[in-house]
Amino acid sequence: MAEQLQRRTSRRTVVKSAAASAFAAPAFLRLKSASAQGTPDAADAGFNWRQFEGETITTLLATSSRADVLVELQPQFEELTGITVNVDVVPEQQQRQKMVIEFTSGNPSFDVAMVSWHVQKGLFGRGQFMLDLRELLDDPELTAPSYDFADFSEAALRFATQADGRIDTLPFNIDYWITYWNMELFDQAGVAFPETLEETVAAAEALHDPDNGVFGFVARGLKNANVPVWTSFMQGWGAKPVTDDGALETTTEAAVAAAGFYQTLLANYAPPGVSGFNWNECQTTFSQGTAAIWFDGIGFAAPLENPDESLVVGKVGYGLQPAGPDARHAGTFGDGIGITANSAKPGPAYLYSQWATGVEVMQRILELGAGAPPRNSIYADEEFLATVEIPQGWVEALVASGEIGLPSLPEIIPVTEFRDIFGIALTNMITGADPAAELELATQQFQPILEQSLAGS
Amino acid sequence: MSSTAATSPPPLTPRPRFGDRSYGRRSSYLLFVLPALVVIVAVIIFPWIYTVFMSFHDWQVGARRIWVGLDNYGELLNDLRFRAAVGRTFVYTVLAVALPVGLGTIAAILFHQEFPFRGLFRGIFILPMIATPVAIALVWTMMYHPQLGVLNYLLSLVGLPPSLWVYAPDTVIPSLVLVETWQWTPLVMLIVLGGLASLPVEPLESAVVDGAGTWRIYRDIILPMTLPFLMVAVVLRTIDSLKAFDTIFAITQGGPGTASETINIYLYLQAFSFFRIGHASAVVVVFFVIVVACSLALLIVRQRTKWS
Numbered sequence: 001m002a003e004q005l006q007r008r009t010s011r012r013t014v015v016k017s018a019a020a021s022a023f024a025a026p027a028f029l030r031l032k033s034a035s036a037q038g039t040p041d042a043a044d045a046g047f048n049w050r051q052f053e054g055e056t057i058t059t060l061l062a063t064s065s066r067a068d069v070l071v072e073l074q075p076q077f078e079e080l081t082g083i084t085v086n087v088d089v090v091p092e093q094q095q096r097q098k099m100v101i102e103f104t105s106g107n108p109s110f111d112v113a114m115v116s117w118h119v120q121k122g123l124f125g126r127g128q129f130m131l132d133l134r135e136l137l138d139d140p141e142l143t144a145p146s147y148d149f150a151d152f153s154e155a156a157l158r159f160a161t162q163a164d165g166r167i168d169t170l171p172f173n174i175d176y177w178i179t180y181w182n183m184e185l186f187d188q189a190g191v192a193f194p195e196t197l198e199e200t201v202a203a204a205e206a207l208h209d210p211d212n213g214v215f216g217f218v219a220r221g222l223k224n225a226n227v228p229v230w231t232s233f234m235q236g237w238g239a240k241p242v243t244d245d246g247a248l249e250t251t252t253e254a255a256v257a258a259a260g261f262y263q264t265l266l267a268n269y270a271p272p273g274v275s276g277f278n279w280n281e282c283q284t285t286f287s288q289g290t291a292a293i294w295f296d297g298i299g300f301a302a303p304l305e306n307p308d309e310s311l312v313v314g315k316v317g318y319g320l321q322p323a324g325p326d327a328r329h330a331g332t333f334g335d336g337i338g339i340t341a342n343s344a345k346p347g348p349a350y351l352y353s354q355w356a357t358g359v360e361v362m363q364r365i366l367e368l369g370a371g372a373p374p375r376n377s378i379y380a381d382e383e384f385l386a387t388v389e390i391p392q393g394w395v396e397a398l399v400a401s402g403e404i405g406l407p408s409l410p411e412i413i414p415v416t417e418f419r420d421i422f423g424i425a426l427t428n429m430i431t432g433a434d435p436a437a438e439l440e441l442a443t444q445q446f447q448p449i450l451e452q453s454l455a456g457s
Numbered sequence: 458m459s460s461t462a463a464t465s466p467p468p469l470t471p472r473p474r475f476g477d478r479s480y481g482r483r484s485s486y487l488l489f490v491l492p493a494l495v496v497i498v499a500v501i502i503f504p505w506i507y508t509v510f511m512s513f514h515d516w517q518v519g520a521r522r523i524w525v526g527l528d529n530y531g532e533l534l535n536d537l538r539f540r541a542a543v544g545r546t547f548v549y550t551v552l553a554v555a556l557p558v559g560l561g562t563i564a565a566i567l568f569h570q571e572f573p574f575r576g577l578f579r580g581i582f583i584l585p586m587i588a589t590p591v592a593i594a595l596v597w598t599m600m601y602h603p604q605l606g607v608l609n610y611l612l613s614l615v616g617l618p619p620s621l622w623v624y625a626p627d628t629v630i631p632s633l634v635l636v637e638t639w640q641w642t643p644l645v646m647l648i649v650l651g652g653l654a655s656l657p658v659e660p661l662e663s664a665v666v667d668g669a670g671t672w673r674i675y676r677d678i679i680l681p682m683t684l685p686f687l688m689v690a691v692v693l694r695t696i697d698s699l700k701a702f703d704t705i706f707a708i709t710q711g712g713p714g715t716a717s718e719t720i721n722i723y724l725y726l727q728a729f730s731f732f733r734i735g736h737a738s739a740v741v742v743v744f745f746v747i748v749v750a751c752s753l754a755l756l757i758v759r760q761r762t763k764w765s
Contacts, residue, residue: 097729100518100732101518103518104518123518123732126520127518213604221713222710222712222713223710223711223712223713223714223715224710271603271604272603272604272619272621272624272625273602273603273604273621273622273624273625274624275624275625275626275712275713275714276621276623276624276625276629276709276712276713277624281602284602284605285604285605288605290604414731416730416731417731420726420730420731424714424715427712427713427714428714430713431626431713453517
């Protein structure tokens with residue numbers, strides 16, 4: 001594979017690379033002294049980071065604070081490798097659409113892409129849109145010695161691996177669902193942090209005081225966005241909405257019970273109008289001190305602890321997803337970075353992907369509270385963790401979630417339809433519809449879509 | 458037919474025939490039309506034919522394309538969600554046309570009067586029309602927030618209970634129409650104001666001399682004479698309202714549930730979220746027929762309101 005990639009390198013580039021290799025160590029040291037971020041480990045001194053010098057690649061990223069880190073550190077990558085990177089940062093929803101449309105055209109305009117596993121894994125796996133990276137990972141000429149693939153968390157590796165064993169992305173970010181709780185409100189009411197769903201309902205009830213502008217609970221009510229709340233609750237019964245062999249289990253006792261908790265919490269203790277709330281409305285509600293508990297993804301510590309945006313700075317507790325009667329898990333989502341299957345520059349693109357998912361970039365992401373890097377070594381590095389300014393409670397919740405994380409959404413191709421149809425059912429529940437009847441109806445609507453998808457894959 | 462032919466004036470120049478020098482000259486003119494023709498075929502005709510062709514297929518991105526004939530259309534007919542979206546689109550369109558046209562007409566009559574700083578106020582009035590729809594949508598989303606939005610605060614100042622605005626199924630469509638009305642009333646005002654300014658003064662003077670009151674003058678003279686301009690506004694607003702997507706998507710994404718899911722939002726979901734290209738193509742074709750039918754009906758009405 002390395003030879004195949006090398007063939008695309010011009011003679012001039014090889015000469016330049018050879019010259020650069022001779023000075024690799026000093027150059028690397030200079031970079032390290034300039035900044036500790038975004039540069040490779042000292043163990044890479046013999047690795048030729050400049051083997052594709054002079055090449056240009058295009059990356060397609062989804063707008064996020066993690067993409068901001070990649071853009072911020074990009075000059076260091078370019079200096080290290082001599083590769084020029086054209087970066088295209090597009091809002092998440094549009095980025096996903098752009099990728100699918102361009103892959104369908106057969107000629108994507110980008111070499112590297114950020115892939116949302118929980119939405120695109122199935123579709124991209126079926127279409128084989130991304131390059132299988134296994135050969136590259138095994139190639140010592142292309143993979144730096146410091147790049148420890150086994151360092152990624154088990155949940156991340158499971159996400160990055162397709163059903164047929166192909167690894168078509170490198171883990172970039174993991175998003176666990178956690179419970180944010182307003183410690184000040186809890187202390188004032190003498191309520192303890194709720195460990196289970198039952199306790200969450202009890203705590204929400206105890207803290208719910210709408211006359212004084214405090215609501216017991218807030219979570220997503222907007223269709224589509226709300227489905228992870230329900231599927232994460234389902235994990236408390238050890239259940240999931242779609243089995244590994246593609247059977248829908250959305251009308252089971254566990255599914256209905258989880259939907260019942262969703263209905264109880266959002267219909268009784270959430271702010272009026274919650275059926276139109278996405279994460280941003282929830283964040284606003286919680287950060288203004290008007291909600292006692294918020295259940296959502298882990299990536300909100302930075303805005304909640306920012307005094308310019310939040311009234312609850314220093315008052316936020318970060319707890320695990322509540323347990324159900326049978327199990328405790330953390331609903332898990334994530335993103336990977338991969339190379340398009342049709343890329344004419346897989347070598348430079350692989351170096352970029354390797355750098356973007358390396359320890360240094362991920363440390364920077366954690367430092368900024370921009371996400372939850374899926375590398376175990378980062379959380380084992382106490383010296384580094386001591387320098388991180390984000391709350392230790394958040395880091396602890398992150399580490400603990402990593403041990404119990406399970407994908408919250410089914411890894412099926414029509415996952416967006418799944419979210420849409422069951423999202424409507426959940427929204428209807430907030431306005432009083434019967435959970436069992438709504439789930440039955442949604443299941444009837446989604447069953448043929450799933451069957452068609454399974455038949456076509 | 459023959460009498461018509463007999464009374465038709467002879468052509469100024471004889472029709473060129475093949476072999477004539479003028480035929481060669483005229484056919485060379487056709488070459489100048491060719492680039493435009495190529496562009497029209499490439500940009501309008503071909504995509505349309507391809508969309509119709511795709512509507513006869515079941516094709517999801519990443520999967521095989523299968524010919525299904527009219528199945529997509531049959532599915533649409535039986536799709537309760539699509540039918541609800543069509544109904545919602547009509548309700549939204551009627552409200553989003555009637556309110557701006559009514560208010561815009563009143564505003565035009567006001568701005569047609571002489572008063573100090575009239576130009577300044579006219580300028581301020583048309584500002585919403587200039588703003589970017591998505592920016593407007595984001596601002597209104599914040600204003601509509603049930604707990605933190607300014608609108609409920611304003612209601613509380615006058616002793617009214619808070620509303621859930623776009624966050625409740627019952628109030629979402631009127632709330633979205635309010636945004637549309639706020640943004641597009643100025644356009645109607647400009648069109649009607651132009652009409653008022655172009656009215657001849659003689660009929661108005663005659664009416665005054667004959668002793669007609671203000672209301673009668675407006676009802677029996679000004680309104681009929683401005684009707685062609687109003688119809689232009691109605692046609693433009695109808696097409697715009699039927700096509701409305703940006704503000705609805707940015708504010709509610711069709712929610713809560715499907716309470717504000719219009720045909721365009723439904724179409725967007727099918728095409729760009731579910732990637733059901735065949736099904737989405739059928740929606741496009743049906744929607745095109747609806748838009749053309751509405752536009753034709755309004756254009757016919759407009760023709761009848763023209764001054765004779």
